[in-house]
Structure formats: structure tokens, C-alpha cells
Amino acid sequence: MRGRPTIYEDSNIIKKAQEVFWQKGYSATSLSDLQKATGAGAGSFYNTFKGGKKEVFKKAIEERRLAFDAFKNELAKSDSPLELIKDFFRSIAEADTNEHLKGCIIANTVVEMTYIDEDLEANAVQILKEVEQMFTATIKTEQTKGNIQSKTSPEILGKYLITFWCGINTLRRMYPDKKILKDQIEMQLAVIS
Amino acid sequence: MRGRPTIYEDSNIIKKAQEVFWQKGYSATSLSDLQKATGAGAGSFYNTFKGGKKEVFKKAIEERRLAFDAFKNELAKSDSPLELIKDFFRSIAEADTNEHLKGCIIANTVVEMTYIDEDLEANAVQILKEVEQMFTATIKTEQTKGNIQSKTSPEILGKYLITFWCGINTLRRMYPDKKILKDQIEMQLAVIS
DNA sequence: CTATTTATGTATCAATCATTACAAAAATAA
DNA sequence: TTATTTTTGTAATGATTGATACATAAATAG
Structure with a gap:
């Protein structure tokens, strides 16, 4: 060359x-x-x-x-996919302060780019929907297997998790504190059981 | 003059x-x-x-x-403050598309101003904490009165609601859709009962 | 009336913005 | 070697940024 x-x-x-x-x-x-x-x-x-x-x-x-795709592959191979997702949320609490303040670049982009750049906005929204879809599919399977007691539809529970993901994206900036975040995450994950 | x-x-x-x-x-x-x-x-x-x-x-x-202060005053006068808070969340679903896409200017500011302007960031965080505190205080009172069955601490439930507020701030941009948001809001509010 | 005061509109500021132009550097191919 | 190709560094581009300078407009006080 x-x-x-x-x-x-x-x-x-x-x-x-x-x-x-x-x-x-x-x-x-x-x-x-x-x-x-x-x-x-x-x-x-x-x-x-x-x-x-x-x-x-x-x-x-x-x-x-x-x-995200890599995580989805891990999920597909896992024999306890729900626990993998839960551990993913639990790991947030273990992050350092910089990671808390940075948050999720995709969720940040959805908030920032509305009315600014339709293209970048739609792309970020699409990614969040794919993550949501991954949650939904996993919950659906686990419900069928009897691993989740909740009778709430997988679609609603999937949206519940992506809402939580976006919510904690702000909460961790309010409280970049391991203990606080840990308790909060456990409480919210208990809904999916 | x-x-x-x-x-x-x-x-x-x-x-x-x-x-x-x-x-x-x-x-x-x-x-x-x-x-x-x-x-x-x-x-x-x-x-x-x-x-x-x-x-x-x-x-x-x-x-x-x-x-927000005006709402807090309404809350103080109300004899069913928990319902007032829940109706506040329910009203989100009724908003028009522009309101969905705009979201909450305070939550938006927390996401945007991290690492940009410490002053504006801290101010917005403070406001969200005051809203959270309002949630927490109301929940505490209603728990004492026996109007909430959940034994989860008011601090955690208050943080749950502010997390939900910030989460739906993004969810409504993903789905600026009344029906979807309504179902989601009802599901999440059911946790506080 | 005249003096004073305040708000407005416009011109301008230096700084920064994202981007382009272009010559020099550094490699390979022939 | 020389020609060709690609990357790099620097200078410059025009546009836009947030902010200021300043003359004029429009009111009141005396």
C-alpha cells in the first residue's frame, strides 16, 4: 500500500x-x-x-x-437470561462516579437530540427499542417457563425495564452513590419475579 | 416613572x-x-x-x-394527596405530542448540563430532589394512615417515583402515544398501593 | 419648553464554530 | 532514482456565537 x-x-x-x-x-x-x-x-x-x-x-x-449486540449474544447462550439482565442492572451500582455522571450515551442522545437532529434522535430511539425488545422477549420466555410469577404482559414489563433504565440514567446523577443505587435497583427488579 | x-x-x-x-x-x-x-x-x-x-x-x-411549589400547595390542602400525585402522573398520557417530545425541562437539564455547567446542573438536581422529597413525605403520611399497603420505606418509594418521572421523560419520546403511556403509568403506579 | 431617564434597534465586536485548502511529509511502486 | 499516493499539520475560510457600543426613540420631571 x-x-x-x-x-x-x-x-x-x-x-x-x-x-x-x-x-x-x-x-x-x-x-x-x-x-x-x-x-x-x-x-x-x-x-x-x-x-x-x-x-x-x-x-x-x-x-x-x-x-449491546454482544450482550444479546451472551443472553442467547445463557441458561438464566433473566438473572443476566438483573445482574446487568445491579452492576450499575458498582460503577464509579464518572460513569454515573456520564450515564447512558443512547438515553442521553434521545433527550438531547429531540428538535435538534431528527436523524440522530430516531437512531437512538431505535436502539432503546431494541434493548426493550430484548427485555420483552426474555421476560416472555421466562414467564412461559414459569420463572416469573407476575402475570403482567411481557410488553409492559419490557417497557417497565427500559423506563427504569432511562430513569436511573438521571437518578445516578442525583445520587452517584453505590448504596442508594443498589437498594433502588433491587426494589425495582423485585417487580420482575 | x-x-x-x-x-x-x-x-x-x-x-x-x-x-x-x-x-x-x-x-x-x-x-x-x-x-x-x-x-x-x-x-x-x-x-x-x-x-x-x-x-x-x-x-x-x-x-x-x-x-412545582403551586402543586405542593395543592397537595397540602388535599385530603387525598396520594391520588393527586397519581393523577399528576396519569395526566402525562393526555399530553400532546409536542409536550411528549419536550419532556421535563428539569430532567432534561440534569442530563444535558453534567460536565457542562456545574451551577445549572446542581440547581436542576436540587429541584428534582425537592420533588422526590414531596413524594416521600406524602407516601410516609399515607402509609401511617394505612392508605398504602406496601411496607417498602417511603424513601425508596419516593425515589421510585422520581426515577419513574425521569424514565417516562424518555419513554414518552420513544412512544408519544396516549394508550401506551397510559397502560405503562397505571402499571407503575400500582406499585404504590 | 428642556433636561433627564429608560428602552429600543442596529451596528459591531472578538471569539469560536465546523469545515476546507493546501503544502509538506512519508510511505510504496515502477 | 522518480512518480504516485496517502496522511498529516497548519493556515485560512465564512458563518455563527454571545455580548457590547451607541445613537435614537419615547416617556416623565421640573
């Missing part, structure tokens, strides 16, 4: 940019912020990502979708 | 500005947006609000706190 060698790998730029977007959101993150965080100058940046800021944001979001 | 008469009333500027902030958030709202929405030019704007954009945003938030 010809040409000057790349020193700023695409995946690395996205990773570094993701952290900034995650903390500051889309609008408040400037190109200057991204250049500082990634080390790449405007030349490299726009040479790599013709779509500029928005393309990098999309890729950062896409990276999160992959993490 | 001497001087040219005011044609852009403070309260009216704040009201118009609030709608823009509510839809677009703080960062994405420009002075140009505010001038278009309020009709006031830069002269009037900065003559009235020396603190500029941030001062107007603070006042817009403060206006919401007053709305």
Missing part, C-alpha cells in the same frame, strides 16, 4: 471521541474538543471522516450498539 | 424563551433563537437581563419551580 502511514487509527479516534461525546453530548462538543482528545488535527480528522463531527458521533453510537 | 416605556415585559420574554430552551436545551439555543422567539433585539435583551442567556435560562427554570 502506498502513501504516508496512518498514525491516528479510525477506531482509536472514535474511542477517544466517544468519551467526549458521552460526557458533554453532541452540541456542546466542539471540533476543537475532539482534536484535543484524539490528538488528530483537522487534516487527519476530515480526511478520515468526510462526514465530520456528525459521522464520528454516529460511529460512537454504533460502537455502543455493538456492545 | 421616567423613560421610554417597556414593550417587552420580563415575564413575557422568559415565557417565550422557556419554550425554546425546553425544546432545544441550553447549549443548542442561540441568542438569535431567543431574539426571534421573544421579538426583543439584543438591546432590549441585555438591558433587561445583564446575565444574558444563562440568566434567562435560570429564570425559565425558576418559573418551573414555582409551578
Whole structure:
């Protein structure tokens, strides 16, 4: 292959940019912020990502979708998928303060991008719906197996969990406190049993 | 009183500005947006609000706190305060699409302003905590009166309601749909009974 | 009337915004 | 070697940002 060698790998730029977007959101993150965080100058940046800021944001979001897909694969292999989901919620309490304050980049994006960017908004909403769908499907199966006593429909319980996910996205900023969050999570998970 | 008469009333500027902030958030709202929405030019704007954009945003938030205080007064006078709170949640489902997409300006601010403006962030968090406290106090009283069967502590149930409030702030953007939201709200309120 | 006061509208400010232009650097192919 | 290709760093772009300067308008006080 010809040409000057790349020193700023695409995946690395996205990773570094993701952290900034995650903390500051889309609008408040400037190109200057991204250049500082990634080390790449405007030349490299726009040479790599013709779509500029928005393309990098999309890729950062896409990276999160992959993490979700990985979890969904774990879930498919698991013989106690409900416990896996519950442990996923329980693990929130164990996060450090920065993670609490950052919250979920997808849920943040839904809140931020309404009336700002229809495209980014719809994409984030879609991802949350897929997570919800994963919850719903798991609950449906477990109900059939008799592993859940609740007679509430899996659709409503699935929405209950995604609502909880979005709710705790704010609660953990109000109380970035392990003990408080732990108790709260256990109480809410008890509804699915 | 001497001087040219005011044609852009403070309260009216704040009201118009609030709608823009509510839809677009703080960062994405420009002075140009505010001038278009309020009709006031830069002269009037900065003559009235020396603190500029941030001062107007603070006042817009403060206006919401007053709305909350009014509700709290209603609650104090009510002889079925728990029903009043539940009806408040139920009324969310009746809102129009624009209201769904706007969500709660306080919850939105908590999500947006983390790592952006410590001052605005802390202020919004404080308001949510006051709402939570109102939930908690009401639940405590109603539990003592025997109007709530649940033995879960009022602190946890109060946090459950504020978490629900923040969660539905996102859910209503995913599903700005009366029927879906209504079912979801009823299911979640059933926990407090 | 004149002086004073306050609000308004417009022009302008420096700073920052996202993006582009372009020459130099650094590799490979021939 | 030389030509070609790609990345990089820097300078510059025009647009927009939040905010200020200032002359004028429009009222009241004396």
C-alpha cells in the first residue's frame, strides 16, 4: 500500500471521541474538543471522516450498539437470561462516579437530540427499542417457563425495564452513590419475579 | 416613572424563551433563537437581563419551580394527596405530542448540563430532589394512615417515583402515544398501593 | 419648553464554530 | 532514482456565537 502511514487509527479516534461525546453530548462538543482528545488535527480528522463531527458521533453510537449486540449474544447462550439482565442492572451500582455522571450515551442522545437532529434522535430511539425488545422477549420466555410469577404482559414489563433504565440514567446523577443505587435497583427488579 | 416605556415585559420574554430552551436545551439555543422567539433585539435583551442567556435560562427554570411549589400547595390542602400525585402522573398520557417530545425541562437539564455547567446542573438536581422529597413525605403520611399497603420505606418509594418521572421523560419520546403511556403509568403506579 | 431617564434597534465586536485548502511529509511502486 | 499516493499539520475560510457600543426613540420631571 502506498502513501504516508496512518498514525491516528479510525477506531482509536472514535474511542477517544466517544468519551467526549458521552460526557458533554453532541452540541456542546466542539471540533476543537475532539482534536484535543484524539490528538488528530483537522487534516487527519476530515480526511478520515468526510462526514465530520456528525459521522464520528454516529460511529460512537454504533460502537455502543455493538456492545449491546454482544450482550444479546451472551443472553442467547445463557441458561438464566433473566438473572443476566438483573445482574446487568445491579452492576450499575458498582460503577464509579464518572460513569454515573456520564450515564447512558443512547438515553442521553434521545433527550438531547429531540428538535435538534431528527436523524440522530430516531437512531437512538431505535436502539432503546431494541434493548426493550430484548427485555420483552426474555421476560416472555421466562414467564412461559414459569420463572416469573407476575402475570403482567411481557410488553409492559419490557417497557417497565427500559423506563427504569432511562430513569436511573438521571437518578445516578442525583445520587452517584453505590448504596442508594443498589437498594433502588433491587426494589425495582423485585417487580420482575 | 421616567423613560421610554417597556414593550417587552420580563415575564413575557422568559415565557417565550422557556419554550425554546425546553425544546432545544441550553447549549443548542442561540441568542438569535431567543431574539426571534421573544421579538426583543439584543438591546432590549441585555438591558433587561445583564446575565444574558444563562440568566434567562435560570429564570425559565425558576418559573418551573414555582409551578412545582403551586402543586405542593395543592397537595397540602388535599385530603387525598396520594391520588393527586397519581393523577399528576396519569395526566402525562393526555399530553400532546409536542409536550411528549419536550419532556421535563428539569430532567432534561440534569442530563444535558453534567460536565457542562456545574451551577445549572446542581440547581436542576436540587429541584428534582425537592420533588422526590414531596413524594416521600406524602407516601410516609399515607402509609401511617394505612392508605398504602406496601411496607417498602417511603424513601425508596419516593425515589421510585422520581426515577419513574425521569424514565417516562424518555419513554414518552420513544412512544408519544396516549394508550401506551397510559397502560405503562397505571402499571407503575400500582406499585404504590 | 428642556433636561433627564429608560428602552429600543442596529451596528459591531472578538471569539469560536465546523469545515476546507493546501503544502509538506512519508510511505510504496515502477 | 522518480512518480504516485496517502496522511498529516497548519493556515485560512465564512458563518455563527454571545455580548457590547451607541445613537435614537419615547416617556416623565421640573
